[in-house]
Each structure stands twice: as C-alpha cells, then as structure tokens.
Amino acid sequence: MNRRTRREGSSGLRLALACAMALAIGAPIAGDAGRALAESAPEAPAPEVPAQPVEPVEYDVVFDVGIVPSEKSAHVRIDLSPAGGKVVRWIRFSFDPLRYRAIEASGKLEEVEGGMLWTPPERGGFLRYVFDIDHLRGDRTYDSRCAKKWAILRGEDLVPRTRISTADGATSKSVLRLRLPEGWSAAVPYESVGRGRYALDNERTNFDRPGGWFAFGKLGVLRERISGTQIAVAGPAGQGVRRMDLLAMLKWTLPSVKEVFGELPDRLQLVVAGDPMWRGGLSGPNSLYLHAGLPLIASDGSSAPLHEIMHTIMHARSGDGGQWIVEGIAEYYSIALLRRSGTITARRYQRAIDGVRKRAQPESASLSTPMNGALRARAVLLMMEVDDLVRDATAGAKSLDDVVRSLRSADDVVTPEHFRRTVARVAGRDLDAFFDRLRR
Numbered sequence: 001m002n003r004r005t006r007r008e009g010s011s012g013l014r015l016a017l018a019c020a021m022a023l024a025i026g027a028p029i030a031g032d033a034g035r036a037l038a039e040s041a042p043e044a045p046a047p048e049v050p051a052q053p054v055e056p057v058e059y060d061v062v063f064d065v066g067i068v069p070s071e072k073s074a075h076v077r078i079d080l081s082p083a084g085g086k087v088v089r090w091i092r093f094s095f096d097p098l099r100y101r102a103i104e105a106s107g108k109l110e111e112v113e114g115g116m117l118w119t120p121p122e123r124g125g126f127l128r129y130v131f132d133i134d135h136l137r138g139d140r141t142y143d144s145r146c147a148k149k150w151a152i153l154r155g156e157d158l159v160p161r162t163r164i165s166t167a168d169g170a171t172s173k174s175v176l177r178l179r180l181p182e183g184w185s186a187a188v189p190y191e192s193v194g195r196g197r198y199a200l201d202n203e204r205t206n207f208d209r210p211g212g213w214f215a216f217g218k219l220g221v222l223r224e225r226i227s228g229t230q231i232a233v234a235g236p237a238g239q240g241v242r243r244m245d246l247l248a249m250l251k252w253t254l255p256s257v258k259e260v261f262g263e264l265p266d267r268l269q270l271v272v273a274g275d276p277m278w279r280g281g282l283s284g285p286n287s288l289y290l291h292a293g294l295p296l297i298a299s300d301g302s303s304a305p306l307h308e309i310m311h312t313i314m315h316a317r318s319g320d321g322g323q324w325i326v327e328g329i330a331e332y333y334s335i336a337l338l339r340r341s342g343t344i345t346a347r348r349y350q351r352a353i354d355g356v357r358k359r360a361q362p363e364s365a366s367l368s369t370p371m372n373g374a375l376r377a378r379a380v381l382l383m384m385e386v387d388d389l390v391r392d393a394t395a396g397a398k399s400l401d402d403v404v405r406s407l408r409s410a411d412d413v414v415t416p417e418h419f420r421r422t423v424a425r426v427a428g429r430d431l432d433a434f435f436d437r438l439r440r
C-alpha cells in the first residue's frame with residue numbers, strides 16, 4: 001500500500017494520504033473458474049475443456065446488508081438462487097476472524113486456510129455472518145467506522161475476497177439490498193434498481209460482490225452529472241464537509257481528467273468525513289474517501305482529490321517495485337491537471353514543480369524504498385521526464401497521457417518492466433538509457 005505523509009501549513013494538521021488501490025481492487029477477485037479449480041477444487045474433477053464456445057449462464061445473487069449501529073456491525077446474508085445452486089460448485093471466502101463472526105450457511109461450510117469454503121446446496125442457499133464495521137488505520141483514526149448516526153466502510157470489506165468454482169460460462173447477476181435504520185440514507189457507487197436495491201456489475205469478475213466506498217446514515221449528498229459522469233459527494237451531516245467546494249473543483253477539472261483517459265467511468269462517488277475518520281485519502285472502485293480537513297489544493301500545489309481520482313480511474317495496482325510508478329503518475333497529474341484546467345497559472349505551476357525538485361530524493365537513492373515524500377517527488381520528476389521522452393520520440397504525437405491510458409486498459413499490476421514495455425510501445429522505440437539509469 002502506498003502511504004504518504006504531508007504537513008499542512010494552513011491547517012496545522014499532519015495529514016496522511018494513502019492510496020489503497022491495491023486493497024480496493026484486490027488480487028484477482030472472484031475468479032475465473034478454471035484457475036480456481038486448478039487451485040483446490042475439493043471433490044470437483046476439472047472439467048474437460050469444451051470444444052465449443054460456452055453459452056453464458058446468469059444466476060442471481062443477493063447481498064442483503066443490514067446496518068446495526070447499536071452493535072457497530074453489519075448483518076450480511078448472501079442468497080444464491082436455485083439456478084446458482086446448480087452452477088456454483090463452491091465459494092471460498094477470505095474471512096478474517098477479527099472482523100467476521102457468527103458465520104453460518106445452508107449446505108456445507110468448512111474452515112480452510114485463510115477463510116471458509118462454502119459448498120451451497122444444489123437448490124441454492126444462503127451464507128450469513130456479522131461484520132464488525134469499526135477498523136483503525138492510525139492510532140485513533142478509522143478507515144471503517146459505524147457511529148450513532150452514520151457509517152462509512154468499503155464494500156470489499158463488507159464481503160471479503162472470494163474465489164469461486166462454477167460451471168463454465170456461469171456468471172452472477174448480483175444485487176445489493178440495504179436495510180438501514182429509520183431515517184438513514186445510502187450513498188453507494190452503484191445504479192439504484194429501486195427500494196434499497198442496487199445492481200452490482202463488474203465486468204472483470206464472474207462473481208460480482210460489493211466494492212467501493214459506501215456512506216450510510218444522516219448524510220448530506222450532492223449529485224451532479226459532470227463530463228458525462230454521475231458524481232456524488234456524500235458525507236455525514238454536520239461534519240463541515242465542503243461538498244459544494246468539491247463539486248465546483250470537479251466541475252472545472254474533470255474535463256481535463258477526461259482528456260487524459262479519453263473516457264471517464266459512469267459514476268464517481270466521493271465519500272468525505274471528519275474526525276475520527278482517517279486523515280487522508282483512499283481510492284476504491286468508482287469511488288474514493290477523503291478526510292474533510294484536506295484542502296482541495298495543498299500549499300505545495302498538489303491536490304489530494306485529484307490524486308485519488310487518478311488512482312480511482314486508472315485502477316492500477318502496483319506490483320513488485322512499481323509503487324513509485326503508480327504514485328508518481330497520481331501525484332504528477334494532481335499538479336498537472338490544475339495547470340491544464342486553468343485552475344492555476346503557469347507561474348504557480350512552475351513554482352509547484354520547483355518545490356517538487358527541492359523535495360525529491362537524490363538520483364542515487366533506491367526507487368524501491370517505502371513510499372515517502374521525497375520518493376514521491378522524485379517519481380513526479382521521472383514522470384515528467386517520460387512525458388518529454390515520449391513526445392520527443394513521436395514528434396509530439398504521443399505523451400505520458402497515452403502511457404497512462406494504456407496502463408489503465410491493460411488491467412494488470414504495474415511493475416517497472418511492465419511500465420518500460422508500455423512506454424516503449426507508446427514511444428515506438430525502447431527508452432533504454434532512461435530505464436537503465438533507474439536500475440543503478
């Protein structure tokens with residue numbers, strides 16, 4: 001996980017910003033059936049490889065979630081339809097015993113290393129458990145929290161990572177159903193399909209489970225369509241969440257973000273809260289979390305909201321040694337997008353970059369050390385250098401934007417080697433001198 005610490009002159013807060021795309025997207029989630037089978041299918045012989053393309057089979061799954069503030073918990077029930085019972089052989093849930101309890105299911109439930117293995121009945125069935133919402137990230141600050149009047153948590157914690165073995169071509173049609181206390185409302189980054197129900201759709205997986213940043217309770221929520229994206233800025237009422245400021249910033253910067261990626265997700269939800277929530281920013285699928293005390297633009301010229309938006313839209317996870325790449329891109333664009341959108345002047349942009357140069361770690365230092373301000377600053381400079389090199393190699397036809405777009409669509413973990421190959425493909429030639437220098 002990427003972590004940053006910064007000191008805010010204006011607020012006096014020492015704010016940490018972590019970029020947790022790795023957690024948010026997770027390792028290959030709900031999996032491809034073949035891989036899961038190869039791994040550990042109990043009593044399930046690997047099927048013959050079919051000669052014909054397999055007809056897709058959809059089966060219904062309902063994730064029923066009740067929030068119980070008096071217990072600071074969520075009661076979760078996963079219902080698998082009869083059609084699902086026929087095609088799902090087993091699902092393995094990575095239950096952490098510290099956060100999930102009272103796990104019960106119809107069919108067979110066995111404890112396995114790192115979780116529970118559920119073999120549902122052939123007619124379909126249920127698995128239910130209690131999820132303890134509160135989770136500390138710092139000494140006294142939370143990245144998941146249930147208070148009296150609100151709760152903020154990530155969907156991928158509510159239902160932990162799974163692996164699944166199904167018949168070929170089987171894919172879930174998942175729905176999230178929320179049961180909230182009287183007077184509470186919900187903000188989730190999904191399309192509402194009526195009466196507290198939301199369609200969970202993730203093209204990357206064949207077992208769609210909840211994901212992204214959720215807010216429940218007495219909320220203030222602003223919704224608006226900007227650059228074709230349905231934006232929601234949500235936060236507990238009465239916590240000084242500056243929803244209008246954030247919305248205004250998105251209004252004038254999202255068009256520039258769209259120019260980088262060529263397209264934006266259908267929806268983007270910003271969940272914002274004050275203490276005792278964690279004093280930083282965290283990205284997730286189609287959503288992000290920000291502490292209410294973070295400025296929109298810091299005194300060093302970078303922007304926490306834009307930094308997290310870059311992570312969210314790239315959905316890039318860093319692989320071995322690739323953290324500086326993912327962080328460098330997010331941080332570079334958090335400054336560059338302010339310039340491109342006309343939010344800051346060329347002079348102020350130059351000042352921000354001068355500051356980055358002053359803070360950057362020396363060239364002799366390793367890029368694989370844990371993320372800190374100096375490494376992040378150096379990574380920004382390296383991204384600027386890649387931008388120049390790609391522009392030179394293509395006579396201005398391509399830039400770092402094309403590299404970022406390519407990294408996004410690759411849906412792969414970002415490693416130095418992967419980055420090097422992507423840059424070479426975009427530039428039309430190897431940039432060996434640059435990458436060899438980094439290895440030293």
Ligand SMILES: [Zn+2]
Nearest residue numbers: 002019327330
């Ligand atoms: Zn980051």
